[in-house]
Amino acid sequence: MSQDSTKSSKTKGLLLLTALLAVIALLALFFGRYPSPGITNPFALATDPLGQSIIFNLRTPRVIAAILLGMALGGAGFIFQQSFSNPLVEPGFLGVSPGAAFGSALAILLFSGQFFLIQTFAIIFSLGGLVLSLLIARIIPDNNYKLNLVFSGIIVSALFSAGLGIIKYIADPLSQLPEITFWLLGGLWSAAWPRIIPIILPVMASFLVLLIFRWRINLMGLDDRVAFTSGFNVKKEKPLFLFFAVIGVALLTSIAGIVNWVGLIVPIISRTLFGGNARFTLPASMINGAIFVLICDTIARALFAGEVPLGVLSALLGSLSFLIVVIFRRRKAL
Amino acid sequence: MIAIALQNVTFSYPDQKPIFETVNLRLFGNQVITLLGPNGSGKSTFIKLCMGFLAPTAGDILFNGDLPVKKVPVHQIGNYVAYVPQSESFPYHLSVFDYVLLGRTGKNRLIQMPTASDTAVAEEILRKIGIETFAERSLQELSGGEQQLVAFARALAQQAPFLFLDEIAAELDLKNTLQVLRLIRDLAADHTIIFSTHDPQIAEAISDSVILFSPNSEVIIGQPKELLTSQMLTKLYEIPSGIIRENPIQINWL
Numbered sequence: 001m002s003q004d005s006t007k008s009s010k011t012k013g014l015l016l017l018t019a020l021l022a023v024i025a026l027l028a029l030f031f032g033r034y035p036s037p038g039i040t041n042p043f044a045l046a047t048d049p050l051g052q053s054i055i056f057n058l059r060t061p062r063v064i065a066a067i068l069l070g071m072a073l074g075g076a077g078f079i080f081q082q083s084f085s086n087p088l089v090e091p092g093f094l095g096v097s098p099g100a101a102f103g104s105a106l107a108i109l110l111f112s113g114q115f116f117l118i119q120t121f122a123i124i125f126s127l128g129g130l131v132l133s134l135l136i137a138r139i140i141p142d143n144n145y146k147l148n149l150v151f152s153g154i155i156v157s158a159l160f161s162a163g164l165g166i167i168k169y170i171a172d173p174l175s176q177l178p179e180i181t182f183w184l185l186g187g188l189w190s191a192a193w194p195r196i197i198p199i200i201l202p203v204m205a206s207f208l209v210l211l212i213f214r215w216r217i218n219l220m221g222l223d224d225r226v227a228f229t230s231g232f233n234v235k236k237e238k239p240l241f242l243f244f245a246v247i248g249v250a251l252l253t254s255i256a257g258i259v260n261w262v263g264l265i266v267p268i269i270s271r272t273l274f275g276g277n278a279r280f281t282l283p284a285s286m287i288n289g290a291i292f293v294l295i296c297d298t299i300a301r302a303l304f305a306g307e308v309p310l311g312v313l314s315a316l317l318g319s320l321s322f323l324i325v326v327i328f329r330r331r332k333a334l
Numbered sequence: 335m336i337a338i339a340l341q342n343v344t345f346s347y348p349d350q351k352p353i354f355e356t357v358n359l360r361l362f363g364n365q366v367i368t369l370l371g372p373n374g375s376g377k378s379t380f381i382k383l384c385m386g387f388l389a390p391t392a393g394d395i396l397f398n399g400d401l402p403v404k405k406v407p408v409h410q411i412g413n414y415v416a417y418v419p420q421s422e423s424f425p426y427h428l429s430v431f432d433y434v435l436l437g438r439t440g441k442n443r444l445i446q447m448p449t450a451s452d453t454a455v456a457e458e459i460l461r462k463i464g465i466e467t468f469a470e471r472s473l474q475e476l477s478g479g480e481q482q483l484v485a486f487a488r489a490l491a492q493q494a495p496f497l498f499l500d501e502i503a504a505e506l507d508l509k510n511t512l513q514v515l516r517l518i519r520d521l522a523a524d525h526t527i528i529f530s531t532h533d534p535q536i537a538e539a540i541s542d543s544v545i546l547f548s549p550n551s552e553v554i555i556g557q558p559k560e561l562l563t564s565q566m567l568t569k570l571y572e573i574p575s576g577i578i579r580e581n582p583i584q585i586n587w588l
Contacts, residue, residue, distance in 0.1 A: 003431060003453055006470070085426045141348055143388075146423075212445050218436055221425030226485075228387050230492070231412035231440035276427035276472070279447065 010280040013273065017287045021067070024291055028063050028298045029055055037302065057193065065191035066297040067290040068203050069256050070266075072248030074289020075210060077263030078270060078282055079245040083220035083238065084146060087271075090263040091249045094149065094242065095156030097260075099129025100253045102160040105167045105180045112176055115190060118183070122254035125160070130246050132156050134239045145224055145234055186257035186311025188297050199251040206247040210282065217241055217278045259293070259311045261318025266292055268325055292317070336399035337363035337496060337526040338384055343393035345383055353379050356393065357553050359545070363495075366522045368537040368558075369530035371547030372571055377530040378420060380547065381498045384528065385415040397496075412440030416489035418482070420500040420530075424473040430484050431456060431469040437491030452491075459490045464513065478505040486514065490521075497527045503536065515540050538562050538577050546570055 030040045034054050045051045076091035084093075092098070103125025107118040136152035137145065171177045210217065219232040220241060227234050249263070270285035296313045340359040346352040353376040361367055361384075369377040382388040384395060386403040395403045397414050406414065416437070425433060438452040448456075460466040465483050468476070476484060482505050489497060499518070503511045518527055519540050531537055537544055537558060544561045546554045548570055554561065564576035 003457070003469075082426050085423055087426070215447050216439065216444060218425060218428065218432070219439060221428065222436065223419060223422035223424070225382065225387050225419055226417060226422055226488075228408065229385055229412055229415045229417040229494075229498075230436060231409040233408040236408075271427055275429055275432075276425060277429065277432045279432075 010274055014280065014283055014287070017284060017291070021287050021291050021294070024294055025063055025067065028066075028294055029059050031298055032059060032302050033305065061193045061196050062188050062191045062297065062301070063294065064200075065188050065196050065252070065255060066294045068196075068200070068248070069188070069252040069259065070262060070289035070291065070293030071207060071286040072203065072252050072289070073259065073262040073293070074266040074270070075207065075282060075286040076245040076249050077289070078267035078278070078285035079210070079217060079220070079241065080263070081267050081271075082217070082276065082278065083242065084150070085221060087268055088264070090260075091246060092258075092260075092263065093157070094133040094153040094246070095129030095160060096126045096246050096249060097253070097258055098157040098160035098164065100126035100250065101184055101258055102163045102167070103128075104183050104254075104257070105164050105171070108176055108179050108183065109167050109171055112179070115195070119195065119254040123250050126250035126253060127246070129156050129160060130243060130250075134242070137239075138235065143224070145238065182309070183257045184311075185309035186259040186314070187300065187307060187309050188256050189301070189307050191255055195255055199255070203248045203251050206244050207286065209244050210241070213241065214278045214282045217282065221276075257311065259314050261314045261322075262289055262292055265318045265321050265325070269321065272325065272329065335363040337361050337365075337397075338528075339396040339399050340384075341394045341396065343383065343390045343395060345379065345388065345390050352391070353551060354383075354390075354553065355551055359553065359555055360399075361526065361528070361555075362543070363526045364522055364524060365542035366518060366527045366529060366540050367543045367545060368541040369528065369545050369547065370532075370534060370537050370562075370570070372549060375547035375549055376551070376553075377547055378500055380545075380553075381417070381500055381528060381530065385417055385496070385498050386411055409440070409444075412492055412494060414494055415496050415498060416492035416494040417498045418485045418489045418500060418502050420504065422485060424481065427472045427474060429470050429472060430465070430476070430487075431460070433473055433484060434460060434487045434491050437488040440492065455493070456487075456491050459487050462517070463487050463490075479507060479510060482506060483510060483514070495525055497521065497525050499527065499529045501530050501532065503531060503533070511536075534562055534567055534575070534577050538579075 030042055032040060034040060034051060040051060073091060080089045080091050080093060081087055100122040103121035104118045107121035111117045133152040133156045136155060137148040140148040140151060142148055168177060168180060171180055219227050219230055220238055222230060224234050266289040267285045270281050270288050274281040274284045296317055297310055300308045300310045300313050338361040340357050343354055343357045344352055345354045369380060371377055379388065383390055386406060389404060397403060434456045435448045435452060438448055438455060460469055463483055463486060465487065473481065482502055486502060503514060506514060515536065518529065521527060541558045543555055544558050546561055562577050567575045
């Protein structure tokens with residue numbers, strides 16, 4: 001049967017991507033600028049305590065953070081694009097990224113240099129941005145919930161962007177403003193064990209929920225009226241799934257800052273490969289996101305002696321991939 | 335057997351004059367019931383009310399004559415109602431087959447993937463409608479008429495007793511129109527089909543009952559023969575009109 005063969009070829013594709021991710025993760029662990037730029041010799045590590053410490057304490061948590069960040073952005077991006085039927089929507093769209101940016105900038109302004117508070121503020125304001133968007137969408141007296149969400153997302157994002165502008169304007173241009181700017185460019189240089197351990201569990205839990213419900217997540221893309229007669233509670237289930245999609249993004253953004261483009265381009269590439277069914281494309285988008293961020297982050301930390309901001313690299317590689325997809329799109333994933 | 339009953343139903347959109355005022359109707363089961371009326375007379379709103387998507391401003395709508403629609407939990411609505419809207423926004427780049435399979439979601443547990451029997455139902459329905467050849471195509475690649483056929487297939491996959499079809503024949507070519515109308519006629523053996531159209535000739539050909547929606551909020555139900563008269567249609571559409579009954583071609587339609 002053609003349905004069965006499609007299913008098994010997509011399952012094989014997913015296994016292949018997972019294997020590719022594992023290989024890239026392993027390579028990334030040994031890739032860097034110690035003892036010299038390039039691959040660290042794994043056999044020399046046995047007698048090199050500094051090398052061991054670099055791999056275990058610096059590179060391993062960073063590789064894990066990159067994988068989780070990519071999974072969160074790729075997965076959430078796919079869910080957002082499907083539920084808004086729009087390939088130009090990304091996970092920060094419902095006030096999440098502007099919320100995180102505003103929250104962290106506020107924390108830098110109030111408690112300069114205290115990373116824990118910056119992380120906490122980023123989480124609170126990004127989830128706050130989402131909740132505010134969902135609340136506003138509920139009170140708009142119109143039955144088109146999809147459009148209501150678009151309106152509320154624009155309103156909340158603009159509000160936070162205005163707030164961020166004010167903070168930048170009053171921030172100390174010598175100490176605080178550069179810190180805000182650097183945070184907004186995004187990067188995983190601060191992803192050490194103590195910072196990622198507290199978020200691993202909730203992030204994994206949110207991934208698990210999304211993956212378990214991935215067939216139902218397809219219903220988010222239906223017309224509201226059709227979704228209703230298919231037994232999907234648009235006004236309750238939709239915000240719930242969007243919330244679960246955004247938890248990972250908010251928690252990882254609190255460490256990585258604003259990393260653009262991943263949540264936009266990765267779902268588009270994944271749809272080109274796997275089609276629009278969340279059953280296969282949600283896990284594919286998560287794995288592809290992990291591969292994309294891992295490659296970007298490895299280049300970011302290993303290419304030059306100084307760190308290149310991850311957000312800059314992801315935008316560069318993302319826009320180039322976007323160009324390629326736009327020119328050579330075969331299965332019309334756009 | 336009463337399929338759907340409306341008791342003193344009044345409905346108005348916020349800050350607008352009522353579309354329906356104290357409407358009382360009983361729709362009987364295993365029939366094709368056609369909704370006829372000019373643009374903006376409330377046919378689509380009537381469908382949305384009957385399937386529970388909109389709540390009446392006053393009054394009650396009952397499934398099977400005794401179960402208030404508002405008491406049916408949303409996740410069970412699909413066990414009663416399947417729906418094809420006049421036009422719909424389709425899931426983004428889903429294949430036709432996966433979209434039809436989505437119609438089966440309500441039959442399974444919340445986290446369950448479609449089963450082999452769901453796949454079999456979807457395949458059979460695609461064959462029945464004659465669209466099995468584009469099972470793997472993406473929804474966005476289809477023409478308007480093809481999309482309507484696919485939406486009809488998704489609704490049938492639900493195997494719900496009440497089928498609401500809002501102008502399903504609007505974008506179909508002649509062959510597909512006749513094929514769909516024939517299928518609707520067959521389905522009436524064990525479904526209640528509420529079908530809106532702009533074509534009185536179609537209404538005459540397939541309906542057991544007709545509901546007329548006049549611009550002045552009047553709703554009348556009756557047999558096609560008694561309602562689809564030149565006098566009624568002229569009054570309804572405010573232009574001289576009627577149905578050709580003597581044409582022998584028309585008799586062999588379906």
